[in-house]
Amino acid sequence: MTNVDFTISFENIEVGMSVSYSQTVTDADVKQFAGLSGDHNPVHVDENFAASSRFKRRIAHGLISGSFFSALFGTKLPGPGCVYVAQSFNFKRPVYLGDTVTAIATVKSIDVAKRRVFFETVCKVRNKTVIDGSAELYVPEDK
Template identity: 65%
Template sequence: MKDFEIGMSASYSQTITDADIKSFAGISGDNNPVHMSDEFAENSRFNRRIAHGLLSASFFSALFGTKLPGPGCVYVNQSLTFLKPVYIGDTVTAKITIKAIDTQKRRLYFETQCSVKGATVISGEAEIYIPKPNSH
């Protein structure tokens, strides 16, 4: 726990493709036509297909498990507010920043944000548990 400080952050960027949306729909079972059908989406308030919000939010999990705090951590809680749509071809940047540390409970608290072209599309907070290292 001593390796972590308030303000530490990590980020990840990925450009959303049609294949990503179709794969996520297959994994999640969410085949909402606003994600899957050009014809349906053209008549929606978005005017074209949008990516699943949880597809972009899943990048937080990637950051926690691989960068900060890293392998072995356990996702405890996540709040999400979806502010703007993400479209095919958008590059989403997910960023996590430590906002509080509870060494007694072995918890890190994060601000989480996804952005596209500098505009926030998802905001939230997360709580991550850090297991005690195995003693040999």
């Protein structure tokens, strides 16, 4: 697996290339996401409610971690100008406030004729998978 830390032209993308992005999820992130998305589920925003839940404390919205793939695709691989076609998420474990999430996207296949790149995607916290799935990106001709 080759780790790419820069944008790369479509013609140079190869199966096995991988990119990653890490970010620690904060209280401010959760509150901003709740405001942006309208998802004010108390398991995310209310300490008392979350304490009585199966999680025992507040958890981050799953799509906060899922959105880290957008950072990878739009800035690293395939890079600026690419457009999402599809993304799937399987939520395996909760992400708690203060957890550092590492999103990893690995090229699984390429459709040169349609200029599509297919990725395996995974988010990890302390080397445990919290999300896995796949993504498909379109890369325009001018990239």
